[in-house]
Amino acid sequence: MIEVKNIKKHFGDKKVLKGISTVFEAGKANLIIGTSGSGKTVFMKCLVGLLEPNDGAILYDGENFSQMTKKERKSIRRKIGMLFQGSALFDSMTVEENVLFPLNMFTDWSTKEKMDRVNFCLERVNLVGANDKYPGEISGGMMKRVGIARSIVLNPKYLFCDEPNSGLDPQTSLLIDELLTDITKEYNITTIINTHDMNSVMGMGEKVVFLHQGYKDWEGSNKDILQSKNQLLNDFIFASDFLKALRKGIDNVG
Amino acid sequence: MLKQMISVPESAYMYWKETVRQMNHIGVGSLIIIGIISFFTGAVTAVQFAYQLSGSYFPPYLLGFVIRDSMIIELAPTLSCLVLAGKVGSNMASELGTMRISEQIDALEVMGVNSTAYLVAPKIFAALIIVPPLIIISAFLGVYGGLLAAVNYGIAQEMFEKGLLYMFDPFNVVIMLVKAYVFAFLIATVSCYQGFYVKGGALDIGKASTRAVVFSSILVVLFDYLIAVVMT
Structure with a gap:
């Protein structure tokens, strides 16, 4: 389990993360979503220690990653696996x-x-x-x-994936999603996935964290998304005409 | 960067493997170009000097003496290292730059590998191990090129060989080796620094690569002068 407490990150005057708190549970596929520039990649880089947050704490199974020595961090990092956007x-x-x-x-x-x-x-x-x-x-x-x-x-105990489906066709994306879900369950890994892919969100998002302009705007499961009245989330998830029509249909049935 | 490099290797075997890969890349990969350039540098110097000597009162065996000392003290280390700055320096900078841009360095860091130590240290050690032998080979080939050119010019081989043995000062070899080690260190560190800290995209890798060649070449000639002043 990874617990994030009030993480803040800025580059000069530009505030990218403005205080994010959440919990990523083990054995679950935890998804981070948001528009481009919402701070997803910076957030993930802070989680794995590639960037140092200016404030807040990241707890890996209760151990504060931000306050660890170099040696302690190395031992945590050996429990981390990461799939990068470009592999x-x-x-x-x-x-x-x-x-x-x-x-x-x-x-x-x-x-x-x-x-x-x-x-x-x-x-x-x-x-x-x-x-x-x-x-x-x-x-x-x-x-x-x-x-x-x-x-x-x-x-690894923790698996981070930065946009695992970027540049892939829908069928291959589905295979990658299935693979990540299976591995997460099989080895009880805390998996955190940064994604733009709505199929992934709806298919595997047991926990979804929606970031908007450096804030956590919403969190819940993929099932909760359909019931959510959060306008920003709805605009993001149901961005295309096809999905808007689908949403309308769900609302009518619901 | 050099400070970050100092750490206990995660796996001595992997570091050694990377050092050997770099030695092969720097040494074997540069042997042909260094050989060709050194051979013709010696040959051209011989022809030019023989031309200067013709009709003068200087004995022809001086040609061997001049070729030997100029190759050992100056041409072999400096010229070869300028070539290496272009070939190896740009390659190191672009390799590291590409690794930075494509997140390969981040991948190493996330795994818990000291990326500076794993990627930079083997390159510096490999350069320090392999460049001096390259320079020695360069000096030999330069002298051999000079010998062939001198014979072709009409100077007796015995005369040239007499010059080669004339007033030989072993300290000149020490100067050559000092230059080789210093230049190897400069080329590797400057190029690695330029590549390792690249930010941006493909265009920036090209710029870093160019900067690596320009800065290492300037430092090579600058330190060439300083070593000459200090050691002679």
């Missing part, structure tokens, strides 16, 4: 080497144990037979899956 695979390494990298860095397992784990993770994300390919030789969807395999290879 952030290492170009100079093959798919297998990318997934193997955290194991080589942080474990003293035998080569066989490491390879078994790598193959298990690649199998888990349906990427069998791509071991020797370089990131430049595989598709965007495959890159995301390699990114997921790399982020789960050390059995």
Whole structure:
């Protein structure tokens, strides 16, 4: 579980996060949504420690991440997996080497144990037979899956995904969503996903946090969204004509 | 950046593996270009000096002496490192810049890897290990190029070889190695710094790469002068 207490972040005079508090529970897919510039990426970067918040606290299972020493942070970071928007695979390494990298860095397992784990993770994300390919030789969807395999290879307790569906077709997006949901349940991980994809929100959002201009404007589950009267949230979720009509239909039935 | 580099490696094996990769990249990858440039530098210097000597009272064996010392003291370390600043420096800056822009450095940080130590230290160590042997090879090839050009110009090989052994001061080799180590350190640190702290997009990677070449080249010639002043 990750508890966020009144996180504030500014860059010079520009206030990006203006005091966000929420709780991300274990075993759930927690989604952060919001328009571009609402502070989603900055919020996630603060959560994983890539940016230092100016105020507030981030508690990883009760331990205050913001007040930890470098060494303590390192030990927490080894429990974190992160899937980046562009996958952030290492170009100079093959798919297998990318997934193997955290194991080589942080474990003293035998080569066989490491390879078994790598193959298990690649199998888990349906990427069998791509071991020797370089990131430049595989598709965007495959890159995301390699990114997921790399982020789960050390059995993380916390999984962060920054726009896992960006640049993917709807079918592949659905596969990635299913994969993330399954992994979250299977290993009881606290998964936090930054997304713009409304299919993901409605399909997997057990907890949804809606950010607007640096504030938490709304939170609830995907089911609550349909009942919500929050105008900003409704404008964001049901932005297209098709979705507006759908909303109207739901309201009429409801 | 150098201060952040000082930490206990997460895995000595991975750091060594990266250092070897960089050594291969810097050393083996630059051998041909350094070889060609050094060979022809020696050859051109020989032809030019032989032309200056012709018709004068200076003995022809001076040609070997001049080629040897100019290659060892100046041409091999400085010229080779200017070439390395262009080839290796721009490559280091663009590699790190691309890693920064595509969030690969962030990925390392999130994993708990000291990205400065893992990405920069192996490059600096690799440069310090591999550049001095490259410079020694460059000096040998330059002298050999000079010998072939001198013979082609009509100067007897024995005369050239006599010049090569004439008034040899081993301290000149020390100067060459000092230059090699200093230049290697400058090229690697300046280029890594430019690449590691890139902000923006693809255009900024290009700019960082250019800055890496320009700043390292200027520092190479500046330190070339300072070392010459201090050591001679």
